[in-house]
Amino acid sequence: MTQASNDSSLKELWYTRCSVPTPLGVASQLGWISDEFKADGITIKTLQDSTDPALLESHYDHHIANSFRYGGNVPAIWARSRGRQTRVIGLNWVDEYQAILVKPGSDIREPKDLKGKRLALPRHEEDSIDHRRASTLRAFEAALQVGRLAESDVTFVEFVGRPREGQRLVRAQPGRHEFGPVLEALSEGTVDVIFIKGSRGAQIAAEHNLQLVYDFGKHPDPLVRASNAAPRTLTVDQGLLDHHPAIAERLLARVHDVGDWARAHPAETVSLIGKETGTADQWVRAAYGDLYQHQQTTLDEISVKGLQAFTDFLHRREFIPNAVNVREWIDARPLEQVLQRRASRNAA
Template identity: 30%
Template sequence: MSDPRPLLQLQKVKMQFGGVVALREVELTINEGEIFALIGPNGAGKTTVFNVVTGVYRPTSGQVVFDGDRIDGMKRFKVTKRGVARTFQNIRLFHNMSALENVMVGADAHHRAGMFSAALGLPWHRHEERDGKALARELLEFVGIGHRAEETAKNLPYGDQRRLEIARALATKPKLLLLDEPAAGSLTWVEERQAVITRPYVTIQDPEDLRGRRLGLPLSKGVPVDVRRATALRGFQGALWAGGLTLNDVHLVDVPVTPVPGWRTSVPAVLGGPRRASTPAGLPGAGSRQWEPELEALARGDIDAVYVKGATAVEAAARYGLHVAIDLDGHPDQRVRINDGTVRPITVDQLLLDVRPDVVARFLRVLLDAAEWASAYPDQALTLSGDAARPPGAHRLTDLTIDLPDLTIDLSAERLGLLAEQERFLWTHGFLESAVDVGSWADHTPLASAHARRRTYQEQTA
């Protein structure tokens, strides 16, 4: 059997925005005919990789090679003509056009007739329009929304808008299709360090002490969804609830922050794939710098407390001379600790689930096996858990005093209920454009199939 032919190669790609390095020396190869998953923590730079490949960003250094030719720095429409198509974290459709017209726009990528031919209605243009419409109808049927061809895109349900975006991408006849955070499958629960931080001389020790205090909320302008603000507001809500208080019992103070390119600014999901999963070297997390505006405002005395998430944020607070006033990690009620990324959906594209459910089940079997291995070898698993789980001062395995997070994967009523609570919070406070029915979003079939086809550890090693 001949070696697989590389289709896309990133060679020592670096993407820097001012003083922030979003990608550092990234190396990856995707072979022809391969399904490849890019997996990483929130803010790791996954979307930045997509933007570099598709020509949204010109890399600071390094090369992007597609189908044997360099495409780094190439204009976006030329990248599309070469055979690269993508979808986006935040759906980008022509909302006032019909579903059919949206897909026809994708088909236009390879049309030869220009504006002059279209204006005069020349035969060549009419021929391409007829073929483009036929292709668009075929692709809408393929993704399962052929019956919605004449409906306006903005009136489609969220799931069908996702399918429409995939159909439009397929209409460009790509050799490589990039799906940026498409839709849903199973749930995991991941604990991260969560705390309310204050100055040493401020007398906040318990949730009840937050009454009447000035709590800092980050405010990012020009982003589709202000996830940082949602995370902080949800964290404060949990802390206040633990003390029998509500958000009405405190003063919320806006702290302006500047979004850094490459940091996540939309509601999160996790993309999974069956064949290979990779977090390439050089994808750093946002780290402690994400929290600097809030910590600086707190240190100046503009506010009385801030909420932070992740061990690196707690370490950053210590560098400002600040300390943990309320540690939310140890609270026994999960409703206090639930936040962005705590209940983590394992998501797959709906089209993949419809067309290749066996691939999705195989992917979930790998995750189930990984969770079982982590449970059997917790020390080794903790070394892979990264900064989010590492407590302040822990630099070696022997410094770790935390337990391994619960990595089990299920769609139990309890976990779906917690995710529904998070959805209600986001919807109530305006972070979601529309409500999401969590129960109907979850599909139990792939996980049940994965469990049914699992092999024991002995069978795997035989």
């Protein structure tokens, strides 16, 4: 990439991230993003601080110019599928707790026992793209394959899941979670099987003494366990890359630095992720394991293949309108520049 000649024309830079482990979330909490651009006079804005519904929709459709998004990949894939001109400049893979659960004492103990059972499949009609439903269906599909069952062997029970709170990207907070409707359905006997995930899911499963049938996050094939959670995508709008490539490289460099910082600060990393997810350190560790070892932003081959595999799933299941070629979506140049500069510094 070449240095843009008019970076001084950029007055504000937007970013958004999900309330999940991301290197951007860590960099943001450390103050690295605002510090990086302070001398340039660029105002840094985050959607998490906005209440404007029109702006907040960019978390899903990425319509705001000069913006970055790091988080679950379904909205990013959906936006690209609909023609939004974005590029993937980095990926991060952290395997997480993704659990298919039943009531304690149930006779459903492994995937083959799902035959004839009722599986909770909530829908979230207020979401532009129902990433939570996609995650649930992906996990159930894998579990049925492990149990050598067909979808005709089970019954998917559809119901309305918990909506987002108002028109705000609410920061994760202790005690707040999205799993209330499926827990209620399980408790009332409307369904036999539910899916929950992440550090909040791990905490809920423990508090309710729920019985694990299958942890999708531990499937041995990364191309199968690729999901909304892995790999998470760092995307940027094409216009920023075209007109301000150096800005994109600088933000990516700070996010990339989190990989080494996290390995050197494991306890601090867990604590920061706890703040991102709204859960105590013990549940962060339970859900994500040694995530401080996995805060790198890369474009490694298995992550690229995993993203393509999950993108194909979304298209096959009609969550997205058009197929997406992941390799064409990726722009590796910013990361190549970051790595080259880092190698030069280390060699000096």
